[in-house]
Amino acid sequence: MIRVLVVDDDPMVRRLLRTILRPDDIDVVAEAGDGDDAVTQAQAHHPDVVLMDLRMPRVDGIRATTLLRALPSPPGVIAMTSFDTESAILDAVHAGAAGFLAKDSSPEDIVAAVRAVALGDGWLSARAARTVMAQLNTDPVAAASREAQLRLQLLTEREVEIARAVTEGTSNAEIARQLFVSEATVKTHLARALEKLGMTNRVQLAVVVARAGVECSSA
Numbered sequence: 001m002i003r004v005l006v007v008d009d010d011p012m013v014r015r016l017l018r019t020i021l022r023p024d025d026i027d028v029v030a031e032a033g034d035g036d037d038a039v040t041q042a043q044a045h046h047p048d049v050v051l052m053d054l055r056m057p058r059v060d061g062i063r064a065t066t067l068l069r070a071l072p073s074p075p076g077v078i079a080m081t082s083f084d085t086e087s088a089i090l091d092a093v094h095a096g097a098a099g100f101l102a103k104d105s106s107p108e109d110i111v112a113a114v115r116a117v118a119l120g121d122g123w124l125s126a127r128a129a130r131t132v133m134a135q136l137n138t139d140p141v142a143a144a145s146r147e148a149q150l151r152l153q154l155l156t157e158r159e160v161e162i163a164r165a166v167t168e169g170t171s172n173a174e175i176a177r178q179l180f181v182s183e184a185t186v187k188t189h190l191a192r193a194l195e196k197l198g199m200t201n202r203v204q205l206a207v208v209v210a211r212a213g214v215e216c217s218s219a
Contacts, residue, residue: 002118003029005047007038009056017051020107026114035064042068047075048118054081054088062091069096076117089131098201099123122201126169148211151197159193162186167206
């Protein structure tokens, strides 16, 4: 069973997510109305995945994600947003979020994201990828792009090719079809790339690739 913690200050949203997350392999073990309570509930119930609203009173989703990722056995965090606060999305990347969902995502996408993050694959939809990449182009820390380029030199040509596909929000299955290889091969290359770069999910990998691209476009 995939244990899920739902965090949102709107009880109606929490109830809706409970209704959506009803497959036999998913169990919503707890809810929280703010980031502070999210940490308390995570410590009590040990979820595998946390669906985290980014905008909440008191302790917001960014701070809560940072605190959750600092736990001894941290859950994977999926940031839920309306995509109207692009800077918050990038902040969530830095905080350690492993996936992003729009609040109007389909039930199928929400379930798929939970399963992906539970497996350690992360979830970056095409819409989320565009938003993150657009924000990186105006982010003041884009000067770190040269360092990102150097880090990418640790990867093989195939690993870089797959990493670039990840920045477009392409799934492992889609990448496999594009490269005429098996999905297992894509997962292996992706795992090796993450290990070489000391990362834990594909969102972090997408950010490094995007930063390297910022430098290339401005050189």
